[in-house]
Amino acid sequence: MENDKKIIFSATQPSGKITLGNYLGAMRNWVRLQDDYNALYCVADMHAITVRQNPADLRRQSMELFAQFIACGLDPEKSIIFIQSHVPQHAELAWILNCYTMYGELSRMTQFKDKSASHADNVNAGLFTYPALMAADILLYGTHCVPVGEDQRQHVELARNIAQRFNSVYGDVFTMPEAVIPKVAARVMSLSEPEKKMSKSNPNENSYVLVMDKPDAIMRKFKRAVTDSEGGIYRSPEKPGVSNLIEIYSAVTGKTFEEVENEFAGKGYGDFKPAVGEAVVECLRPIREETERLLADKASLEALYRQGAEKAANIAYKTLRKVHKKVGFASR
Numbered sequence: 001m002e003n004d005k006k007i008i009f010s011a012t013q014p015s016g017k018i019t020l021g022n023y024l025g026a027m028r029n030w031v032r033l034q035d036d037y038n039a040l041y042c043v044a045d046m047h048a049i050t051v052r053q054n055p056a057d058l059r060r061q062s063m064e065l066f067a068q069f070i071a072c073g074l075d076p077e078k079s080i081i082f083i084q085s086h087v088p089q090h091a092e093l094a095w096i097l098n099c100y101t102m103y104g105e106l107s108r109m110t111q112f113k114d115k116s117a118s119h120a121d122n123v124n125a126g127l128f129t130y131p132a133l134m135a136a137d138i139l140l141y142g143t144h145c146v147p148v149g150e151d152q153r154q155h156v157e158l159a160r161n162i163a164q165r166f167n168s169v170y171g172d173v174f175t176m177p178e179a180v181i182p183k184v185a186a187r188v189m190s191l192s193e194p195e196k197k198m199s200k201s202n203p204n205e206n207s208y209v210l211v212m213d214k215p216d217a218i219m220r221k222f223k224r225a226v227t228d229s230e231g232g233i234y235r236s237p238e239k240p241g242v243s244n245l246i247e248i249y250s251a252v253t254g255k256t257f258e259e260v261e262n263e264f265a266g267k268g269y270g271d272f273k274p275a276v277g278e279a280v281v282e283c284l285r286p287i288r289e290e291t292e293r294l295l296a297d298k299a300s301l302e303a304l305y306r307q308g309a310e311k312a313a314n315i316a317y318k319t320l321r322k323v324h325k326k327v328g329f330a331s332r
C-alpha cells in the first residue's frame with residue numbers, strides 16, 4: 001500500500017445476488033475511490049451467515065460477488081479484494097471487540113430490529129453482534145473512510161464508539177473511521193414498495209433489479225414499478241415511487257433531478273418507465289457481460305482472491321498483534 005494515501009474499507013454480503021441498489025449506492029463509488037485511496041474491498045461471507053444460507057448458494061454467490069467486484073471496475077492491482085472468511089483475523093478481532101461493545105448499543109441497531117423481525121425463527125447471537133464483526137473489518141486496516149449506503153451509517157457510528165472506548169483504555173490503537181455516503185442513490189428504494197429500501201433478500205423478485213438481470217427482465221420490472229395515480233413526473237415526498245425512478249434515472253445517466261424533470265415534463269408514466277428501464281439496461285450490460293466472462297475462468301478468480309487474502313492478512317496480522325499486547329494476552 002502507498003504510504004501517503006488514506007485507507008478505505010468496504011464490504012458487501014454474498015447473501016444474494018447484487019442489486020442495482022448495491023451497485024449505485026456502494027460498488028460504483030468504490031471504483032471511483034480506488035485511485036485516491038489505499039482501498040480494501042471484501043466479500044462479507046461471515047456476515048452473510050447471520051441469516052441461514054444454503055451452503056451451495058453461498059459459495060456460488062461469493063464467487064459471483066467477487067467476480068462482480070472486478071467486473072464493476074475494482075482492480076486487484078490497485079485495491080486489495082478478498083473474501084472475509086479467508087482472513088481469520090476478522091473473527092479474532094471481532095471476539096475481542098465483542099467485549100468492548102455494549103448490549104444496549106447492539107439492541108438499538110435498526111438492522112438488528114428489522115432482521116430479527118423478518119427472521120423471527122432464527123434470532124441468533126451472530127445477528128445481534130454483527131456490528132462488532134463489522135467494526136473488526138474496519139478497524140483491522142486502520143481505515144479512515146468507509147463508503148457505504150445510508151443504511152450502514154449506524155453501524156459505522158458504532159464502530160467509532162467501539163474504537164473510542166478501546167483507545168480511551170489502551171491509548172491510540174485504532175484509527176477513527178468515518179462513513180462516506182454518496183449524494184445520489186444512497187438509498188435506492190424497492191420498485192414494488194417504494195417506502196422500503198431495495199434489498200436483495202426481499203422475497204419479491206419484482207421489488208429489485210439485479211445487476212445480472214437480462215434486459216427483458218429489467219424492462220419488465222420497471223414497467224411494473226409502483227408509482228401513483230397523480231401522473232406528474234417530479235420529485236415529492238407524496239410520490240415515493242416516481243421520486244425513486246427519477247433518482248435511479250439521474251444516477252445512471254448523470255443528469256440532474258431538474259434535467260430529468262424537464263426532460264419528462266408533460267409526458268406520462270408510459271414514456272418515463274421504459275426510459276428508466278433502458279438507461280438501466282445500458283448501465284448494467286457491460287458489468288453483466290464481464291461477470292459472465294470472469295466466472296467462466298474459475299482458476300483465475302481463485303488465484304486473485306487468494307492473493308487478495310494474503311495481502312489483507314499481512315496488514316490485519318499486525319493490528320491484531322498490537323491489540324493482543326494491549327489487552328494483555330501472553331505473547332506467543
Ligand code: ATP
Nearest residue numbers: 013021022025026148149186187188198199200201
Ligand atoms: P440484505 O438485503 O441481504 O440485507 P442489502 O441488499 O441490503 O442486503 P448489503 O450487502 O447489506 O445489501 O449492502 C452492500 C452495500 O450496498 C452497502 O454499502 C449498503 O449500504 C449498500 N446498499 C444496500 N442496499 C442499498 C440501496 N437500496 N440503496 C443504496 N445502497 C444500498
Ligand code: LTN
Nearest residue numbers: 009010011012013044047134137
Ligand atoms: N454490513 C454491511 C457489509 C459490511 C461492511 C463491513 C460494510 C460488512 N463489513 C465493513 C462496510 C465496512 C452491509 O450489510 N452492507
